[in-house]
Amino acid sequence: MARNLSMKDAINEAIDLEMTRDPSVILMGEDIAGGSGGQGEMDAWGGPLGVTKGLWGKHKERVMDTPLSESAFIGAAIGAAACGMRPIAELMFLDFMGVCFDQIFNQAAKFKYMFGGKAETPVVIRGMVGAGFRAAAQHSQMLTPLFTHIPGLKVICPSNAYDAKGLLIQSIRDNDPVIFCEHKNLYASMADVPAEAYTIPFGEAAIPREGKSATIVAYGLMVHRALEAAETLAKEKIDVEVVDLRSLSPIDMDTVIESVEKTGRLVAVDEANPRCSIAADVIASATEHAFKALKAAPIAITAPHTPVPFSAALEDLYIPSAARIADAVRKQVK
């Protein structure tokens, strides 16, 4: 039975279902229950935004608050994964990756290859990404290009509650390390979500809107901006197709190229900084493989090459807007 569920609740439900199904699934992170060792309530927070609220009550010792010690607990999650567990480690804000990145990109990502195929590391590292929360430069980044660059990692960034649940369950069951990027400004977004467990395979883009005259490729929050732009453009008789990548590694370039071959125009939208971004990657690939189909130069709409600013006045300028996306398409269609 499908219910209208927020992305936050869909993520909670995905973890709950998998912890119930598979005793090797464990959850760890800072304040994911909250209240450990104190005199007050246990499960006081359920994560800083309450995403994991209630899971401690159901799964007790398999839901572990950690000390503020990212290298140690992220590494422990990876080590436990290499020893047969299926840990989900929450990094709270993925910006904190800086302090524990070695464990992720030098250890988890490389075990299988370095060890000649003889290791599996089924760990999920999930956390918040993205701007718009007035959380400033160290709590707002879209670091997806950084993770996507690393062979051995899989990188997922859902745009809606339905995809979030299916992709997270797939991440937990997947035998490779997965970086699961949750856009904090999408936690409240609602979608019809089946109550049952289901999986969405990696490397399959979604097409939330079909169209003939231009392709907008986006992921995460930017899918919504792209759809908003498409809505505006529809009133101008510009029929836009929106591709939601949702899985950045592996990436479904086939769907992007098919779409570009149909429309002849490509705008790639990325909340990340422009250099070596997902948008740059998509445009490079599409240009290489669908050059003859292009009727206009592809355009990347990204954040500027700056840290994320604090002031709302600046942050709103930083995040790619529907208006900028629509303008890019107009420029191509002219």
Place this chain on the structure above:
Amino acid sequence: MSDRIKQVVMPKWGLSMREGKVTKWIVKLGDKVSVGDELLEVETEKIASAVEAGDAGIVRRILGEVDTVYPVKTLLAILADEDVPDSEIDAFLSTYVPPVAEEGEEEVSAYQNVTLPVGEIRYAKYGDGAKTLIFIHGFGGDLDNWLFNTSGLADQFTIYAIDLPGHGRSVKAFKDPSLKGMADVVLSFMDELNIDHANLIGHSLGGAISMKTAIAAPKRVSSVTVFGSAGLGADINMDYINGFISAESRREIKPFLEQLFFDSSLVGRQMIDDILKYKRLDGVPEALRTLADTVFKGGTQAQTLADAFKATGIPLLAIHGKDDHIIPASHTDVVKGFAKVELFADTGHMSQMEKSKEANALIAAHAK
């Protein structure tokens, strides 16, 4: 509103349709149309189809633009007789207030769940006519396979469409994955909803289940209508069945779904996505495998029901697409002696969708 001004609006085909795209106008300004004439083509996320005139008149205004998406109930055209002056139409349009989109109330109430011995079964109910129709989908399908039929017939009948066990949003396990077990589910559904007797309409495997239900409880079945039905012969396209079960991605499943239709372009993105959403639920591929291994054991249909059904004396209408690639139209030969058989030209396995207008007229005429 003047009743001399007739509105043509974006139709609502099925519960989940919220908007549709005008792809082509079949009529032009000044054309005279009769009830049932095709006015324009509309493409939804699920399927493309023509909008028919609900009133007669002259096409006086065309408001819906091609390649534009409009919400359901949006005014697309005005029909009016010659004697209605333009000024009256303009006056109507100047004061026209677009209907406010209903926030899904109807959708919530139409989809319901009922707990049967087999487990939770989802169904949809529409209309409140004197005669009752129960729609039973085929292998891998769900109640939305009937969206053009239920929406087209709801004003005349009380309609139930069910998700069989292992399908749609119903329980993903079977008590008994045979035709007999499925017929038991239909009967227990009728018991639970106090439906004493009904007209059964089945598609494909659902056709065989309808006939099996009638054989098991002839007093409770007034008539049976089947589309592209199983249960009439041995052949079944196992490439399709196996491919449908094993396909995991859009790319893998699309060619199989295209086999279902005469015009494969009817397989839209949304149809594929909806089927994958279902197939990706835990337990679904296993349930489909179990069902296929039972009803299509060894790659042929495990049971043919024509003789046993004939003995019930219940009226049978067998409709089949001539270009059905899943179950051949020739299977209907065995019922020609006692049933009404209609073969649709240029039609594939999904005849109830592909020729919904003709199908609905036949269903309505056949129902007791």
Place this chain on the structure above:
Amino acid sequence: MSNNPFPLPKEKLLEAYTKMKTIREFEERLHIEFAKGDIPGFVHLYAGEEASGTGIMMHLEDKDRIASTHRGHGHCIAKGVEVEGMMAEIYGKATGSCRGKGGSMHIADLSKGMMGANGILGAGAPLICGAGLAAKFRGDGGVGITFFGDGASNQGTVLESMNLAAIWNLPVIFVVENNGYAESTSIDYALAVDSYIDRAAGFGIPGVTVDGTDFFAVYEAAGEIIKRAREGGGPAFLECKMVRFFGHFEGDAQTYRAKGENEENRANKDCLKIFRSKVTKAGVISDADLNKIDDQVLARIEASVQKAKRDPLPTQKDLLTDVYVRY
């Protein structure tokens, strides 16, 4: 030989000697072969440190996990990884234990509980906390041992892991193999406290320091803390004071050492000599027994080098495999 004063029966003593000797000859041979230029990259040799890895590993089973260091050959051999696969790996051959994709610094065999040598100093400590956590959830009494040098002992990962292991009461042993040098920098420069015992105490972890050139000292100290960890007593810290016979890496001129330091180490701090002397003096094992093992080990190393040299290199198809389980 009725009176055996050692905590191990004779066959176990022979096994321990075989392991130590195998490590020694493996490293001595690599020292020679590396200089010939046949071995790609760089290697860090464990010679001189054998008693540490072996003394600890004699307590472990396959279900127990170890996380090793860049100087990992000895840990691998002591934990049961096959010498032939290791040698082929170091030569970059397709038959190597990592199919030529890891090399000296990344030899691993998870089926033997060997979670990998590691090119990142201190990186094994968080990983072994995970191994300890997994053992705790499984309830199989398994332990995790992480090795690091006196250099890596200053990594935040090691210190964070000591805290994590302590608060979660994990069956994890932190082993610092203190050979006195972090690459070329002396421990006297890089360690702020006088004793690792003090540092461990700061994390609420019991610590013990042993003479790492004495197999029996290591064996006994390790036995106690491993038993305690298996029984739910939580983590412990073990310092093995030892010497490194070679440089940080092959090719290191070692000008940072005092004059005569290496010669002194070879003469008086050789754990193999010390072991031989103890067991023969006690009359438990004869020189002849040990010499026989020496010959067998030398023959095995020789064969492994010859095989490694003959074995095929990986090919282009191997470049793209083993990145993901499924992609």
